[in-house]
Amino acid sequence: MGEKVFLNGKFVDAKDAAVSVFDHGVLYGDGVFEGIRSYNRKVFRLTEHLDRLYESAQSIRLKIPMGKEDFLDKITQTLKINELDDGYVRVVVTRGAGDLGLDPRKCKTPAIFIIAGKISLYPEAFYEKGLAIVVSKIKRNHPESLNPKIKSLNYLNNILAKIDAIDSGAEEAIMLSVDGYVAECTGDNILMVKNGRLITPERSVGALEGITQGVVIKLAEENGIEVEHKKILLDEVFSADECFLTGTAAEIIPVVKIDGKNVGNGIPGEVTQKLRRKFRELTGTEGTAY
Ligand code: PMP
Numbered sequence: 001m002g003e004k005v006f007l008n009g010k011f012v013d014a015k016d017a018a019v020s021v022f023d024h025g026v027l028y029g030d031g032v033f034e035g036i037r038s039y040n041r042k043v044f045r046l047t048e049h050l051d052r053l054y055e056s057a058q059s060i061r062l063k064i065p066m067g068k069e070d071f072l073d074k075i076t077q078t079l080k081i082n083e084l085d086d087g088y089v090r091v092v093v094t095r096g097a098g099d100l101g102l103d104p105r106k107c108k109t110p111a112i113f114i115i116a117g118k119i120s121l122y123p124e125a126f127y128e129k130g131l132a133i134v135v136s137k138i139k140r141n142h143p144e145s146l147n148p149k150i151k152s153l154n155y156l157n158n159i160l161a162k163i164d165a166i167d168s169g170a171e172e173a174i175m176l177s178v179d180g181y182v183a184e185c186t187g188d189n190i191l192m193v194k195n196g197r198l199i200t201p202e203r204s205v206g207a208l209e210g211i212t213q214g215v216v217i218k219l220a221e222e223n224g225i226e227v228e229h230k231k232i233l234l235d236e237v238f239s240a241d242e243c244f245l246t247g248t249a250a251e252i253i254p255v256v257k258i259d260g261k262n263v264g265n266g267i268p269g270e271v272t273q274k275l276r277r278k279f280r281e282l283t284g285t286e287g288t289a290y
Helices: 024-028 046-059 068-081 124-129 156-167 211-222 234-238 270-283
Strands: 004-007 010-013 031-039 087-094 111-117 131-135 173-176 182-185 189-194 197-201 227-230 242-247 251-258
Touching: 004 068, 010 068, 024 087, 031 046, 046 068, 046 087, 046 211, 068 087, 068 111, 124 251, 131 156, 156 173, 173 234, 182 197, 182 234, 189 211, 189 234, 197 211, 211 227, 211 242, 211 251, 211 270, 242 270, 251 270
Parallel strands: 131 173, 131 251, 197 227
Antiparallel strands: 004 010, 004 111, 031 087, 087 111, 173 182, 182 189, 189 197, 189 242, 242 251
């Protein structure tokens, strides 16, 4: 992690960066967050991440006591102060400290913190050889319970599925919706390729609207790859030609096995590799400079 953390308006030493035990982010997971990457002293898709942060906050009726422009500034400053050329930024807004008891009105001031550090990546071999994942028995939260669109501090649904993956010796797991459609993985979106078309779960199924996924869809369209949003059954993933995951930390990572069965011919597919190359061209050039 970096040396300095932005906490409630100030930069403090990482070892002194602490929030209250009465913070409802700690007590109840009541808060929102973002994970953002910078490459080459440029923050990738910063505006999109900030928009999603403010939307998540609005969904839980949390008013962020700082404007977006100011927030953007603080994020780039955090990277600068920690002298990170390539970094990972964790942005968190909690409900703040209050009494015990769920009532968010007990919390007067949201806590804001920004941590910047080095990114820890999947080993390069996973990108070249592809990932073996499993299907979790844990269903993704129903959108009418806790909408997966909201990037909230309450990640237990995903953590339970991650534990399930680890128990099966895998790094990632597919999470299905309560009615059995492919939603996403524990910390990444999932896409597949069939007959040259890129297929991604329809929004109504309930997943985080990934920023990386959005970039990949745009790249596909610009490169003449047709994109389809639909309700995907597990069988369709098993019979797909290619499958891959997207996420800020993972970028684009091929999936070659699900529950021990090969996807396509069991090696990263051509469309996946092409999109990976295009994606890496973008991250090296576009972004908010600091
Ligand atoms: N789904 C979940 C549950 C996530 O936590 C994330 C982010 N790690 C993603 C998808 C990918 O989203 P993004 O591309 O915006 O990082």
